[in-house]
Amino acid sequence: MTRGELMAYLVIVAVVLLLAFAVPKPISFSTTVSYIIVGFIALVLLIIFVRTIQGNMVGRRIVFLFVGMAVILPLFMTISQPIPLSPEVKQVYDAVVALKPGSKVLVSFDYDPPSAPELQPMAETFFRLCLSRDLKIVIMGLWPQGPQQAEIAMRKTLEYPEIASKNLRYGIDYVNLGFQTGNEFVIQRMGGDFKSMFPTDLNGTAYDSLPLVRNVRNFSNIDYAFHLSAGYPGTVEWVQVAVDRYGLKMGAGNTAVQTTQMYPYLRARQLVGLLGGLNGAAEFERAADMIGKATKFMVSQSFSHIIVIAFIIIGNAAFFLGDKSRKRKQEAAGGGH
Amino acid sequence: MKRKIPVIITSLVGTVLILSVFFPPAERMGEDFSIFFDIIAVFAFFLGGGNLVRIHGNKIYKKARDWGFSAVTLAGFFLMLAAGLFKIANPGGIAADVTAQGSLFQMLYDWIFNPLGASMYALLAFYVASASYRAFRAKNKEATILLIAAFIILLGRTPLGVYATAWIPEQFSLMQIPNLAIWIMTAPNLAGQRAIMIGIALGVISMSLRLILGVERTYLGTDNE
Numbered sequence: 001m002t003r004g005e006l007m008a009y010l011v012i013v014a015v016v017l018l019l020a021f022a023v024p025k026p027i028s029f030s031t032t033v034s035y036i037i038v039g040f041i042a043l044v045l046l047i048i049f050v051r052t053i054q055g056n057m058v059g060r061r062i063v064f065l066f067v068g069m070a071v072i073l074p075l076f077m078t079i080s081q082p083i084p085l086s087p088e089v090k091q092v093y094d095a096v097v098a099l100k101p102g103s104k105v106l107v108s109f110d111y112d113p114p115s116a117p118e119l120q121p122m123a124e125t126f127f128r129l130c131l132s133r134d135l136k137i138v139i140m141g142l143w144p145q146g147p148q149q150a151e152i153a154m155r156k157t158l159e160y161p162e163i164a165s166k167n168l169r170y171g172i173d174y175v176n177l178g179f180q181t182g183n184e185f186v187i188q189r190m191g192g193d194f195k196s197m198f199p200t201d202l203n204g205t206a207y208d209s210l211p212l213v214r215n216v217r218n219f220s221n222i223d224y225a226f227h228l229s230a231g232y233p234g235t236v237e238w239v240q241v242a243v244d245r246y247g248l249k250m251g252a253g254n255t256a257v258q259t260t261q262m263y264p265y266l267r268a269r270q271l272v273g274l275l276g277g278l279n280g281a282a283e284f285e286r287a288a289d290m291i292g293k294a295t296k297f298m299v300s301q302s303f304s305h306i307i308v309i310a311f312i313i314i315g316n317a318a319f320f321l322g323d324k325s326r327k328r329k330q331e332a333a334g335g336g337h
Numbered sequence: 338m339k340r341k342i343p344v345i346i347t348s349l350v351g352t353v354l355i356l357s358v359f360f361p362p363a364e365r366m367g368e369d370f371s372i373f374f375d376i377i378a379v380f381a382f383f384l385g386g387g388n389l390v391r392i393h394g395n396k397i398y399k400k401a402r403d404w405g406f407s408a409v410t411l412a413g414f415f416l417m418l419a420a421g422l423f424k425i426a427n428p429g430g431i432a433a434d435v436t437a438q439g440s441l442f443q444m445l446y447d448w449i450f451n452p453l454g455a456s457m458y459a460l461l462a463f464y465v466a467s468a469s470y471r472a473f474r475a476k477n478k479e480a481t482i483l484l485i486a487a488f489i490i491l492l493g494r495t496p497l498g499v500y501a502t503a504w505i506p507e508q509f510s511l512m513q514i515p516n517l518a519i520w521i522m523t524a525p526n527l528a529g530q531r532a533i534m535i536g537i538a539l540g541v542i543s544m545s546l547r548l549i550l551g552v553e554r555t556y557l558g559t560d561n562e
Binding site: 060063064066067068071081082084086087112113114115116117145147148151152181182183185188189192202203204245259260261263264266267279301302304305306307308309311312314315316319320 | 358364365367368371374375378379432433434436437443446447450451452453454455457458459462463465466467469470471473474475476484487488491492494495496497499515519522523526527530531534
């Protein structure tokens with residue numbers, strides 16, 4: 001790292017700290033200011049486009065700057081965006097609302113903090129929807145950090161007034177069985193006996209001492225399962241073992257990059273609903289009428305998508321125009337011989 | 338013998354696990370055999386931790402390039418290990434759960450590991466944008482198809498895509514960009530994914546048979562008897 005770069009990083013850290021401590025209340029741009037900012041960014045992109053056509057390619061740091069602005073600035077804006085509801089998201093919502101109060105829902109948290117920005121909003125909305133409809137939640141994880149992510153999501157969910165007013169009790173209304181190593185073998189053995197894999201819950205309480213799961217022997221006692229996945233072991237393993245072998249009714253929430261792999265299972269009805277990435281989380285919030293983090297973050301994601309699209313157009317314009325100019329030069333050079 | 342015993346174990350376990358799927362009486366045996374996976378996983382935890390300490394310890398000892406990062410890695414590893422093993426500052430003491438609120442382990446998780454993990458993943462957005470700008474070119478027919486598909490998927494996730502084609506009448510709604518994005522995911526993507534999955538499954542079956550029958554022995558290493 002050069003001295004200049006170090007100075008730049010220190011300045012950024014100082015600005016962030018200043019904003020965090022010196023600004024008395026959260027910054028919020030009015031709609032007019034938001035549109036002016038968007039217009040200004042569009043104008044600068046147009047200038048970059050023209051300059052690129054003239055043969056002046058921009059450096060990657062400029063691209064980084066634009067992506068940074070596209071991600072950060074919308075967080076302060078008051079504009080919203082339309083979120084169309086896709087059939088696979090509606091399937092998850094329909095499956096949950098079709099359950100009778102008291103039904104048992106198994107939620108497996110198979111992700112870690114790097115995937116939390118996409119999957120945590122799904123988890124929070126799913127918990128909120130289930131608890132508001134008096135469903136019972138059994139949490140587990142095949143990833144070591146999964147149950148901890150579940151704890152974070154549950155704490156947040158229990159803060160909502162409509163949930164807090166229900167005075168839900170751990171062990172009766174929800175339970176966290178914790179992490180178990182063994183990947184798909186854990187799922188396979190849960191098909192026979194849950195207790196063999198989770199003799200205690202996350203807090204060390206014996207399985208039989210937890211009223212919610214005392215009578216839950218295997219998947220046949222679960223009414224619906226929802227799986228949050230960011231890789232292996234993940235939705236594929238759950239479908240292959242729990243759905244195919246034991247007939248579990250299951251929906252899934254996946255990171256955007258692996259959502260495409262799940263469509264064969266969705267079409268074959270092995271999955272009852274699918275939430276894909278932040279977009280899926282925002283759609284689910286819309287379906288459940290529980291607007292939260294995902295809807296707000298979607299504006300940031302959309303802006304960054306538009307920036308990526310703009311730079312792809314600029315890059316291709318430079319490629320084709322540069323190619324034409326190269327050919328012209330070659331022809332001119334060939335004509336000279 | 339050094340090679341024969343592992344081959345026999347592999348054949349036996351593989352055969353029992355296949356039988357456990359197709360013959361209900363063997364189901365219980367399959368479950369019992371899968372317990373071995375847990376036992377092996379425990380050794381893998383020790384092996385992984387030991388390997389991490391050995392590699393980074395060597396780098397620090399030899400003052401190799403970027404050894405400072407290795408020092409940070411080991412400091413983080415031992416700090417988390419100590420906080421988890423000895424349940425430092427755990428409100429419920431040594432008997433309570435390691436992730437109890439207020440424990441050092443949970444604080445390190447909430448305030449250091451969680452934001453750092455999310456930040457690492459967030460960096461992807463910058464590199465994807467930069468790579469798209471420099472490398473995502475319509476150089477040939479295949480690349481152009483990929484580019485168009487990516488364009489529609491990206492636009493379909495933005496309000497721009499919704500507004501740009503909102504004027505298309507309902508009877509041609511498939512041509513609206515968000516619907517077109519859904520169609521790409523549920524038709525061409527589905528076909529491609531199925532082809533890949535079937536290919537992988539056939540490969541796995543053939544490799545599994547080779548392992549069970551003892552034809553494939555590369556997993557034993559190159560060491561001769």
